[in-house]
Amino acid sequence: MAQDEYEAQAEEFLRRSRLQLLIKRGVPPDMAPPWAKKGEPHGLKYRVQIHRQNCTPSRFRSCDIEFDFWGSFNDMQEGKKPTPYDVLATVSSEVTLPIDPDEVYRELGPMPSSQALQAAEFSKKLRWFFSKHEQEELQEIS
Numbered sequence: 045m046a047q048d049e050y051e052a053q054a055e056e057f058l059r060r061s062r063l064q065l066l067i068k069r070g071v072p073p074d075m076a077p078p079w080a081k082k083g084e085p086h087g088l089k090y091r092v093q094i095h096r097q098n099c100t101p102s103r104f105r106s107c108d109i110e111f112d113f114w115g116s117f118n119d120m121q122e123g124k125k126p127t128p129y130d131v132l133a134t135v136s137s138e139v140t141l142p143i144d145p146d147e148v149y150r151e152l153g154p155m156p157s158s159q160a161l162q163a164a165e166f167s168k169k170l171r172w173f174f175s176k177h178e179q180e181e182l183q184e185i186s
Contacts, residue, residue, distance in 0.1 A: 047129075050129045050133075050185070051127055051128065051129045053129070053184070053185055054127070054128040054129040054131075054132045054133075054185055055128055057132065057178075057181055057182070057185060058128060058132075060181075061096075061178055061181075062096060062097040062098065063094055063095065063096055063097070064094070064095045064097060065092070065093075065094050065128050065131065066092070066093045066094075066095070067090050067091075067092050067113070067125065067126050067131065068090060068091045068092075068093075069088065069089070069090060069091075070088070070089030070090050070091045070112055070113075071089075071091075072089075075089050077089070077114045078158075078159060078162070079155070079159060085117045086114065086117055087114050087115035087116045087117045087118075087119055087120045088114070088115045088119075088120050089112055089113075089114055089115075090112070090113045090114070090115060090125075090126055091110065091111075091112060091113070092110065092111055092112070092113045092126075092131055093108060093109070093110045094108065094109050094110075094173070095107065095108050096108070096173075105172070105173070105175075106172055106173050109169065109170070109173040111166065111169075113126060113130075113131055113134065115130070129185070132182060132185050133185055135170060135174075135182060136182035136183055136185050138163070138166055138167055138170055139167060139170040139171060139174060139179050139182060140167070140179075140183075141163055141164065141166075141167040142164060142167065143164050143165075143167050143168045143171070144164055145157065145160040145161045145163070145164045146160070147164075148160040148163045148164045148167075
């Protein structure tokens with residue numbers, strides 16, 4: 045599938061799900077991702093917000109989700125900003141991670157326990173925001 049087709053697929057998912065996606069440069073812009081080794085090159089930090097249109101929050105579902113997103117070093121070098129496809133493809137893999145930090149560690153390999161906890165908490169947050177049907181549709185995007 046060509047990149048334009050992936051982008052169209054991501055845009056269609058957002059439209060069908062009645063979601064708005066906002067991607068802004070993160071602050072501080074030179075901050076390194078938590079998983080980067082000292083001195084290792086990395087991409088730029090962005091702040092992503094996904095908002096569900098015509099939504100009333102409840103104890104079963106949230107209307108907004110915000111998180112940090114790191115662009116690739118290569119994209120930074122080329123001056124390329126993240127696209128909806130870039131964000132949703134990443135979300136599609138994160139939503140399937142275990143919600144138990146020990147299982148995250150076993151699945152992804154050695155990492156600081158704080159990082160495994162963050163990954164598990166983020167997966168839980170994504171599952172709270174996206175319906176089961178949307179989670180399944182996200183799997184088709186990547």
